[in-house]
Amino acid sequence: MNRQNDTRNKVLDVACRLFYSQGFNGTSVRDIAHSANVNVSLIHYYFKSKQGLFESLAVNYFEPYLEILEQEAVSEFQQDVESLLKKILHYKQTHYQLSCLVYRELSLNTVFAREMLVTYIAKENHLFNMILFNKRSKVEVTFREKLCLLQLKGLLNAPFMMPHECKDPFITEASIDHFVEVYSELMMEQKTVQYLSANS
């Protein structure tokens, strides 16, 4: 069982790295099998298809990320916004290639992106609307609040949606901590964030 999981995770790691560097379309299941040193049929057995592989990667990205937001949304004692932002940024940065991959695929507006990722994005927005504006339904959210959340997400995702701007960062535990520190400090200087902080 453990050995199976090891192989599965190894394939996912390799797939993430190749999708990141060569693109989803530029990578074949054969490339992945070769780099992971496993048989192509084994990948088909575990993941069905290349899309199945990407789906598993997306689940791996979104489940723990939404968990962070969920904990904040249901908690009676709300943490300050700064610690929430730091947790999110730390999570995204420790999964740098995966974060870049997911947002790149979302921008493509493919059937796959619409059907699968949009469900996660809807859940993310719902949780953010609860945490930030105390709104439980989509119709209650005003145009202004919608743009406000868009800006917050723009700030949180900028390093991963514009990887060409800070390319191939050499990621160590220390460099992640430094990045999160400076980036979240700059974010907290944003009045929108402070306004959200006062309202939450």
Next chain:
Amino acid sequence: MNRQNDTRNKVLDVACRLFYSQGFNGTSVRDIAHSANVNVSLIHYYFKSKQGLFESLAVNYFEPYLEILEQEAVSEFQQDVESLLKKILHYKQTHYQLSCLVYRELSLNTVFAREMLVTYIAKENHLFNMILFNKRSKVEVTFREKLCLLQLKGLLNAPFMMPHECKDPFITEASIDHFVEVYSELMMEQKTVQYLSANS
């Protein structure tokens, strides 16, 4: 001459629309020729290849955009940051599909993106660094300023890098003005922007 230009522009318009809705890879020169009601060989004559078509679109996007920044950078009498942000947002929103396309292609990190678009991005950063921090060379820019600019660009590009968040907006002159008004107002409430405003 005018008729040639008309045909050329019509092909570019159709290409932009199809690349936006079907993706660059999902669109063939044949699709474009068919939708624009012109001969395939005419497209090859004007643009050489599908990539040539995209290059013309990128030039159409970046040249007027960088012009806005250039005017600000060389002007002795600097405008306030708010009017600059409004000009940029208005420009991006009136070229909605083109803006989405360019940032999507940039996130793909293809050879084409690296070779062509990165030159424009470097120029954009250089102009922003001049306008915001009064820095003329890349080495003078601090890590903090680099992240600051990344956040500003994250705010300016969020609607176009996350088109799934505000999808298929029905764009009219009035709706663009309203969007620019609310969005830039929210941006101006950001302290980073105000800090930049005070320093410029």
